[in-house]
Structure formats: C-alpha cells, structure tokens
Amino acid sequence: MMAEWHVPPDYIINNWTEEMLELMSDKLVERKERENQALRGSSSSAKVSDATLFNQAGNLIKVVKRN
Amino acid sequence: MKRRNRAEGDKVVHAPIVVILGGQEYKINILVIKDSRPWRAKVVKALSKLPEYTKVTTDDSELFGKAIDAMLVGMPDTVLDLFFEYAKSLDREEIEDVASDAEVAKAFEQVVEVAFPLANSLVGTMTSFSQ
Numbered sequence: 467m468m469a470e471w472h473v474p475p476d477y478i479i480n481n482w483t484e485e486m487l488e489l490m491s492d493k494l495v496e497r498k499e500r501e502n503q504a505l506r507g508s509s510s511s512a513k514v515s516d517a518t519l520f521n522q523a524g525n526l527i528k529v530v531k532r533n
Numbered sequence: 534m535k536r537r538n539r540a541e542g543d544k545v546v547h548a549p550i551v552v553i554l555g556g557q558e559y560k561i562n563i564l565v566i567k568d569s570r571p572w573r574a575k576v577v578k579a580l581s582k583l584p585e586y587t588k589v590t591t592d593d594s595e596l597f598g599k600a601i602d603a604m605l606v607g608m609p610d611t612v613l614d615l616f617f618e619y620a621k622s623l624d625r626e627e628i629e630d631v632a633s634d635a636e637v638a639k640a641f642e643q644v645v646e647v648a649f650p651l652a653n654s655l656v657g658t659m660t661s662f663s664q
C-alpha cells in the first residue's frame with residue numbers, strides 16, 4: 467500500500483490520522499476495483515467487427531477531394 | 534454505539550471533532566497515528582477488563598461497539614481518564630464541573646470513532662488486494 471501512495475511508513479505514522487489512513491485505504495480499494503473492471507472490460511471487447519471499426523473511424527476520417 | 538460518518542474533507546484536513554460538554558462546544562484535535570497508538574492500546578486494555586469482552590478486537594466492529602458501550606456504563610471513571618488523555622487541550626476541572634455523564638459518554642464515543650475507524654476498511658483493503 468505504501469508503494470501505491472508513494473509515501474514511506476514513517477511519514478504515515480507521523481503525519482496521518484487513523485481516519486485519514488482509513489479514507490486512503492478505501493479510495494485505494496475503489497481505484498483498484500475500477501482498474502480491474504477496466505481491464506476486464508477491455509479484454510472482452512478487444513476484437514471489433516469491420517463494420518464497427520469503420521463506423522467509429524468514419525467520424526474521424528475526412529476525405530478531401532483534390533483536383 | 535452508533536457510528537457517524539465524518540465528511541471526507543474533514544478527514545483529509547484532520548479537522549478537529551466538535552463535542553458538546555456542559556452545553557458548550559469544544560474542539561478536540563485528532564491525534565496522528567503515532568500519538569494515538571498508545572491511547573488506543575489503553576482503550577483496548579480497559580476493554581479487556583470487562584468480563585464479557587476480554588478477547589474483543591477491532592476486527593469485529595459490532596462487538597467492538599458493544600464493548601465500548603459496556604465500558605461507558607461499567608467504567609465511567611476510566612472513560613473520563615481516557616477521554617481527557619486524548620483531549621489534552623481541554624480543561625478537565627472546568628468541564629467536570631459543568632458536563633453531564635451523558636455528554637462525556639457521547640464525546641468519548643466521538644473520539645473512539647475517529648481513533649478506531651479501521652475495523653472494516655483494512656480488512657477490505659487486504660481482501661481486495663488479494664483478489
């Protein structure tokens with residue numbers, strides 16, 4: 467957990483309160499859950515059909531006709 | 534013991550808790566982990582003197598809450614000592630003259646809530662990390 471927060475243990479002990487540690491732990495759990503969900507989500511939708519790809523890309527590509 | 538939830542902003546800035554004693558508001562500064570640790574040990578030691586709660590830990594927040602309630606009823610002097618040990622900035626003599634037992638009990642519960650918030654969340658964190 468210390469590595470996640472980039473603070474050494476003695477800093478936490480000397481500067482944080484118990485409820486601050488609780489809050490940070492809760493937020494870390496929430497972030498980890500979001501990351502896990504995102505990873506699961508991205509692996510299931512790693513493949514898209516040609517039609518989906520061209521539909522999505524169609525909005526990004528602008529065709530300019532030059533003489 | 535009914536737990537109130539402090540706002541996240543208050544937790545981040547270590548905002549003092551406000552207690553009412555003798556009808557007046559007093560602010561109690563929250564101790565950092567290093568300073569609250571010996572105080573927490575004293576609370577747990579006091580709890581262990583209650584026959585029904587000799588083995589109570591903070592892992593079970595419901596049982597811990599019941600033990601604190603029992604402590605408030607069975608050991609009022611110990612509670613008073615512990616309360617003023619945490620709330621160092623308060624004038625004990627002045628407050629003892631005006632505050633009721635119920636007010637001190639409620640104020641002590643408020644202190645316990647901020648000093649022992651980890652009963653559930655650390656277990657949750659470790660569980661979440663192991664998944």
